[in-house]
Each structure stands twice: as C-alpha cells, then as structure tokens.
Amino acid sequence: SEYSREPPRHPSLIVNSKEPFNAEPPRSALVSSYVTPVDMFYKRNHGPIPLLDDLDSYYVTIHGLIECPKKISMRDLWALPKYNVTATLQCAGNRRTAMSKVRKVRGVGWGVSAIGNAVWGGAKLADVLELVGVPKLTSGTTLGGKHVEFVSIDKCKEENGGPYKASIPLSQATNPEADVLLAYEMNGETLNRDHGYPLRVVVPGVIGARSVKWLDSINVIAEECQGFFMQRDYKMFPPSVDWDNIDWATRKPQMDFPVQCAICSLDDVNTVQPGKVKVSGYAASGGGRGIERVDISIDGGKNWVEASRYQKDGFPYVSSDICSDKWAWVLFEATVDISHSTEIVAKAVDAAANVQPENVETIWNLRGILNTSWHRVQVRVGH
Ligand code: MTE
Ligand code: MO
Numbered sequence: 001s002e003y004s005r006e007p008p009r010h011p012s013l014i015v016n017s018k019e020p021f022n023a024e025p026p027r028s029a030l031v032s033s034y035v036t037p038v039d040m041f042y043k044r045n046h047g048p049i050p051l052l053d054d055l056d057s058y059y060v061t062i063h064g065l066i067e068c069p070k071k072i073s074m075r076d077l078w079a080l081p082k083y084n085v086t087a088t089l090q091c092a093g094n095r096r097t098a099m100s101k102v103r104k105v106r107g108v109g110w111g112v113s114a115i116g117n118a119v120w121g122g123a124k125l126a127d128v129l130e131l132v133g134v135p136k137l138t139s140g141t142t143l144g145g146k147h148v149e150f151v152s153i154d155k156c157k158e159e160n161g162g163p164y165k166a167s168i169p170l171s172q173a174t175n176p177e178a179d180v181l182l183a184y185e186m187n188g189e190t191l192n193r194d195h196g197y198p199l200r201v202v203v204p205g206v207i208g209a210r211s212v213k214w215l216d217s218i219n220v221i222a223e224e225c226q227g228f229f230m231q232r233d234y235k236m237f238p239p240s241v242d243w244d245n246i247d248w249a250t251r252k253p254q255m256d257f258p259v260q261c262a263i264c265s266l267d268d269v270n271t272v273q274p275g276k277v278k279v280s281g282y283a284a285s286g287g288g289r290g291i292e293r294v295d296i297s298i299d300g301g302k303n304w305v306e307a308s309r310y311q312k313d314g315f316p317y318v319s320s321d322i323c324s325d326k327w328a329w330v331l332f333e334a335t336v337d338i339s340h341s342t343e344i345v346a347k348a349v350d351a352a353a354n355v356q357p358e359n360v361e362t363i364w365n366l367r368g369i370l371n372t373s374w375h376r377v378q379v380r381v382g383h
Helices: 027-031 074-079 096-102 125-131
Strands: 014-017 022-024 059-064 070-073 083-090 115-124 147-152 165-169 181-186 200-202 215-221 260-263 269-272 275-284 291-297 308-311 330-338 342-350 375-381
Touching (some): 027 275, 059 125, 070 074, 070 125, 074 181, 083 181, 083 200, 083 275, 115 125, 115 275, 260 342, 275 291, 275 342, 291 330, 330 342
Parallel strands (some): 059 215, 269 375
Antiparallel strands (some): 014 022, 115 181, 147 165, 147 215, 181 200, 260 275, 275 330, 291 342, 308 330, 342 375
C-alpha cells in the first residue's frame, strides 16, 4: 500500500491515527527535558511519509513574483549561514479530545502532547529569498498582501491527492528577526523522515500547520495560499458556527498560536497520597510573546500560587531576559499540599497579558482547534 514505506517509530508513542500516522508521546515525556527528543516529538501527517533517498537530485524551486526564479540544492543551503533556533512547534489541534467531550468536533483526537520543543538547524528563509533577488525586510518597504507559499512533496486526500501547502506573509518571510528557517537539522541531527527530511520550513510562534515538511517549492504570490489547509481548515470559528452554516470565507487562516499551558506530571485522573504533590508542565505563547506567569490552583481557581519557570537546563526564566529562547516554551513547576480529593488547575499569562480562558465551552469550535482553556486534572486522595 502507499503506507508500506513508513519509518520506524518509538513504541511508547500514543497513536491517534495509523494512516496517516498521527501520534504523541505520553505527557510525562514532555517535562523530562527542555528540548524534546526527536523520537518523543509528536508526528502530525496528512498522507504517507515521502521517501527521498537521493539528495543529489533534490532541489527546491523558488518561483512566482520574483525576478530570478531558481532551483536551490542542499549544497546551496549548506553554503548559507547556519542558524540554530530553539522553537516550540504546536499543532492547532492540541487538546482537541478534551474539546470534543463538551460537544463533538471533527478531526484527529489529541491529548496535551501535540507540542514539542526542538533546536532547529538550517538557513534563514530571508537569506534564501535574497539569493533570488527578494530583499530583506527594511522599514518603509511596502509588500502589499504578498505571501510566500510552501509546497510539499507529500500527497493528501484533502488536496485531492495533491501536495500539502501553506503560506506566510512576505513581510514575515523576509524579516531575519522572525527566524523563519528552512531546516535540515533537528536537535543537532539530520532531520528524519517523519519530521520532513531532507528539508522543512519552521515558522516560529505560528501553529504547526504552516511549517511545511518535505519542501518541494517556494512560491511568491500576490495573496495568501488557496490550499485546503489555509482556506478550509485551521480557521477559528465561534461556537455558534456548525457544519450546516459554515462560511469559510468569513475567517482568516490561523497564524500565531494563543497562550497555552498543560500539566504533564499528572494524568487526567490520579490517585495520590495526602501531602505534597509536584505539578509540572509546559507553557508557551505564539508570536514570540514570552510567558509572564503560570498560576496553579487547588480550589477551582479561587486561590492561586505562582509556579517557578525555567528554560535550558533548569535556569530560572525571566520574561525580560534577553538570553531566553523567545520562540520556546517554558517548563514550570510547583508543589501543592493535597489533603482531600480535588481538581488541580493551571493557567498561563503571556507577555502581552493574554490569559487562558477558564472554560472550553466559550472557545468551542467545530474543528476543535486551539483548546487553550485552563488545564484541569483530578486528584483523588487514597489512603
Ligand atoms: N507538512 C506536510 N508536507 N504535510 C503535513 O501533513 N502537517 C502540518 C505541518 N507540516 C504537515 C506538514 C501540521 S498540521 C503540523 S502540526 C506539523 O507539520 C507537525 O510537524 P511534526 O510532524 O514535525 O511534529
Ligand atoms: Mo497541526
């Protein structure tokens, strides 16, 4: 079958869909290290994994509204300055299963682990575009509504057998500070097949859907990409919209992800001994907005304690710290005293003072994206 050449995967991944392969690690794996190991990183696919075994014949075509269209080889990319960017990638469908419990949504179910933090190595898209005559972003440039479209090699049924594609604004693509990468490494190793070998886009601070894997071509276009995943998916609708009254044209494709956090040291339902319980997890926000605070409550949100936050190897995290990884999550930790059965709640606040919503009902949407409601786990005290 078309799925007979899939790569090997770690046996402890939780498989949400086999073909196409969609899987996430147990949540505890996310808090065992600041950088998520490649084999524990969630895998989100819409078709079979392409097999590109001949790098000599691989190149990316860059064309569209540019003066000198060009084919770029891996050799060309390796010759450009290499950047290592620590960035958290999060699927817009992270925590979808919990949203579906309130009212059914359509889409692959995910727990809290459709997210990971990796060190991506590669060339900056702004440098690559400069090679084909597209200047870097400088103040005063007018770029209109132009977008840069990324087209993959894979084939998916949503595109009627065509390739996966997405786009980002030209102003973001040509801005060196946006750190958009054409990545050929993940955590210091050659990118593997599941994550886009030999080359993928990484758009920091933006929902995972725009970080196109197995890149085939880059197209500078007059307006945003018209592909399925930009126009008929990954858009945020209000709770009043359902499948019988949806008008896709009324909404914009989702780009930045909102402030998010989840407890990873505890399952949805836990039995604990009375006494101290460690609460740790991740918090992240889109657009390079850092995490200002993570609050923990054991009384349903009446009283809160602030968790400690860190990045790197346990270094305390300060949101104003210029050394912090601006595109990366923070891990948090707090210890609470549990004397009776209750719910433990976590919520994060980002640098723009955005706060996670209290309840999932208010942000319910038919595709089940962006469930960023307060994360709640049950603790039952057993003796
Ligand atoms: N790129 C291609 N070519 N095909 C895909 O199915 N899935 C997207 C994105 N890029 C996808 C893709 C989605 S929805 C997400 S969340 C991320 O890749 C997941 O990246 P990962 O599998 O490396 O974690
Ligand atoms: Mo995704």
